Amino acid sequence: MSNGSGVSRGDRNRNARLSRLRGAVPVTNAIVGIDLADRKQMLVVTDHDSKVLARRTFRCKAWDLGAALDWAADRASRAGFAGVTVACEPTGHRWMVLAQLATERGMSFVCVQPAASSWARKSEDLTTDKTDDKDAVLIARLTAQLRCYLPEPVDEANATWTRLRHLGSRREDLLEEHVAAVQTVRDLLECVWPAALETAKHPFRSATWVAALAVIVRRDGGDLDRTRRLGLARFERAVRAEVTRRGGVRPCLRIVRRLFAALDDRAGVVAHRPAVFERLEWTLADWDEARAKLVDVEARMTSVLDELGLTALVTSIDGLSPVGAAAILAQTGDLARFTSARAVVKHAGLAPRERKSGTFTGRARLTGAGRPQLRVAAWRAVWGCLQTNRVYAARYRxxxxxxxxxxxxxxxxxxVAGAILRQLYAVVTQRRAWDPVIAAHGTTAWKETTGTAAA
Incomplete structure (x- = not known):
């Protein structure tokens, strides 16, 4: 699709991106390619034809590279360049340290994707050789070709978004711990007491079931005979107390009675029950701790949304919770740094990949590139939106x-996940609440329960 000038929207976006990169990599600057490591940093100073002007290895930590940058600036000045552009791969945390050092010296800073370096390394001489010297030169060469990108700024103005990123990472870690604990409990019970898993339709979502299992495991050490001698009435009182301790109101007596009846079930590896129940006690403790920490982290994430003034905007999208929106924004950072909504979808790897050549048209698939955790966050948001958002539900149908x-x-x-990202970008960058008519491409078919959304 192109306009009267013969330049498509993709051409304009690409031209704008190249202009921004050229501003960071002007021809008057030498390029400093740096291969970062723990204690060994390789620097090369090159011109825009990838001719090496100087090369040196610094044996120091990343935060001690200030002297190395000063040395590179001096070599570039001797070669007649007005300044330098620093380039590296975004490995771990070291690139942020280097970005700060470059900013303090008034130097431009860009990053080169490790995947681009890997492809360039193989196409260099059709080998897979990898050395620090070669990698530094390749980084400089890709930068000269503008095959780089401008990373998110490392400054005080971006501190709130940085905090949200770290909270999002912490939440992902806790979710992994939470899921791991659930799987461990399920596996262990399937081995020694499978009947317990049949007492509730969704046992791990039931506060009553979890509280009753905690009573059985902690009070009697997994001795089911001793728990049975307690009697149903006293067992119900113990579960009620445990539910109250966990912040609940009252237990589901149907589940309590089913679990008490399952105490007589002898299915499973009975000989392993004492040891397994001891392990279950530790796993339940880990699960409770992970859930408590998860609640705290999610509360902090929603407070960061309040600081950014985004809570009312993002929750205007029906079905998108503050935590779900915060999880997405923790992976994207400030959405204003993206040039378009489609760029956010590409960043998540949810953009379709076209395959066309001549008269051949292949099947479109997702690129799968970008940030996997952003895809996961968008995917999780889909489930809530399909339940309560009539626009997305109609689109899905x-x-x-x-x-x-x-x-x-x-x-x-x-x-639908891609639509959520696009519309979240519009809501945040334009500071306008979500409008279902605009989201449905100007139609009102979503209002009809039997209708269909716009194509």
């Missing part, structure tokens, strides 16, 4: 029921 090019449920959910 249309994609899975149309006669031509019908999508599978997973494909349709992926399309």
């Amino acid at each position: 249309y994609l899975t029921s149309r006669e031509h090019n019908r999508l599978t449920p997973t494909q349709a959910q992926t399309a």
Whole structure:
């Protein structure tokens, strides 16, 4: 698609991106390619033809590279350049240290994707040789070709977004611990007491079931005979007290009675029960600790949204919770740094990848590039939105029921995830609440329960 000038929207976006990169990599600057490591830093100073002007190895930590940058600036000045552009791969935390040192010296700073370096290394001489010297030169060469990008600024103005990023990372760690604890409990019970898992439809979502299991494990050390001698009435009182201690109101007596009846079940490896129940006690403690920490981290994430003034805006999207929105923004950072909504979708790897050549048209698939955790955060947001957001629900029904090019449920959910990212970008950058009519492309078909959304 192009306008009267013969330049497409993609061409304009690409030209704008190249202009921004050229501003950071002007031809009047020498390029300093740095291969970062723990205690050994390789620096090369090159011109825009990748001719090496100087090379030196500094045996120091990343935060001691100030003297190395001063040395590079001196070599560039001797070669007749007005300044330097510092380039490296975003490895771990070291690139942020280097970005700060470069900013303090008034130097431009860019990053080169490790994948781009890997491809360039293989195409260099059709080998897979990898040395610090070669990598530093490749980083400088890719920068000269503008095959680099401008990273998120490392400054005080971006401190709130940085905090949200770290809180999001902490939340992901806690979710992994939470899920791991659940899987461990399930596996252990399937081995020694499978009947317990049949006492509730969704046992790990039931506060009553978890409280009753905690009573059985902690009070009697997994001795089911001793728990049975307690009697149903006293067992119910113990579970009620445990539910109250966990912040609940009252237990579901149906689940309590089913679990008490399951104490007589002898299925499972009975000989292993004492040891397994001892391990279950520790796992339940870890699970409770992870859940408590998760609640605290999510509260902090929502408070950061309040600081940014985004809570009311992001929650205007029906079905998107403050925690869900914060989890997405923790992976994207400030959405204003993206040039378009499509760029955010590409960053998540949810953009379709076209395959066309001549008269051949292949099947479009997702690129799968970008940030995997951003894809996960967007994917999690889909489930809540499909339940309460009529626009997204109608869109999902249309994609899975149309006669031509019908999508599978997973494909349709992926399309909805991309729509959430695009519309979240519009809401945050334009500072306007979500409008269901605009989200449905100006139609009102989503208002009809039996209607379909716009194509």
